[in-house]
Amino acid sequence: ATLAFWILLLAFMGAFAAQVARRVQLIAAAPNTFSLDNLGFRTTRFVVDVLLQWRTIKERPFTGLMHAFVFWGFVAFGGYTLTEFLYGLGIVNLTHAGWFHAYRLALTPFAIAVLLGIGYLFIRRAFVRPAALGTKVSIESLVIALFIATLMITFLLTFRLEEGSP
Numbered sequence: 001a002t003l004a005f006w007i008l009l010l011a012f013m014g015a016f017a018a019q020v021a022r023r024v025q026l027i028a029a030a031p032n033t034f035s036l037d038n039l040g041f042r043t044t045r046f047v048v049d050v051l052l053q054w055r056t057i058k059e060r061p062f063t064g065l066m067h068a069f070v071f072w073g074f075v076a077f078g079g080y081t082l083t084e085f086l087y088g089l090g091i092v093n094l095t096h097a098g099w100f101h102a103y104r105l106a107l108t109p110f111a112i113a114v115l116l117g118i119g120y121l122f123i124r125r126a127f128v129r130p131a132a133l134g135t136k137v138s139i140e141s142l143v144i145a146l147f148i149a150t151l152m153i154t155f156l157l158t159f160r161l162e163e164g165s166p
Contacts, residue, residue, distance in 0.1 A: 002088070002089065002090045005088055005089060006089060009085075009089065051075075053067065053068035053071055053072075056068060062120075063120075063121075063124065065117075066116065066117040066118075066120040066121055067117065067121065068117075069113040069114055069116060069117030070114055070117040070118055070121065070148070072110065072113070073110045073111065073113060073114030073117070073152070074114075076106075076107055076110040077107060077110065077111075079103065080103065080104065080107060080155075083095060083100060104158075104159075107155070108156070108159075111152045111155050111156050112152075112156070114148065114152045115149060115152045115153070115156075118145050118148045118149050118152070119149065121145060122142065122145040122146070122149070125137065125138070125141055125142065125145070126142055
């Protein structure tokens, strides 16, 4: 099973790298798109607009906050995902370390926030359909939203399941 996981991981990493390479080519081909000048301003803008999601929330307060919940959850779950991957690939098992249990507890409010955010965004995309989203429903985005919700639900259920284990 570990070998199959390694093969799948490498295949998907290759596919992802190909997509990133194509996007880098497109950006590089456009004039004046990459610059390292004004580094302080660019760093501040990255922190405020990307990490804190200020512009997204400012432009559409409630919808922006729901989007930010999903983004912040994605960022918060990065270490959890890495730890589980390391275990699944047979590299190292850190899932029983004390810090990992504390980290999982700290992720609980993020999981709840992601569920709230992705639930709202799913309903908005599937049923409410503001004009800005166009008339065609993206099935792919709905499936991804369901996958994200499933991940958060299963994450939260692990606490309940562990309580019942001997």
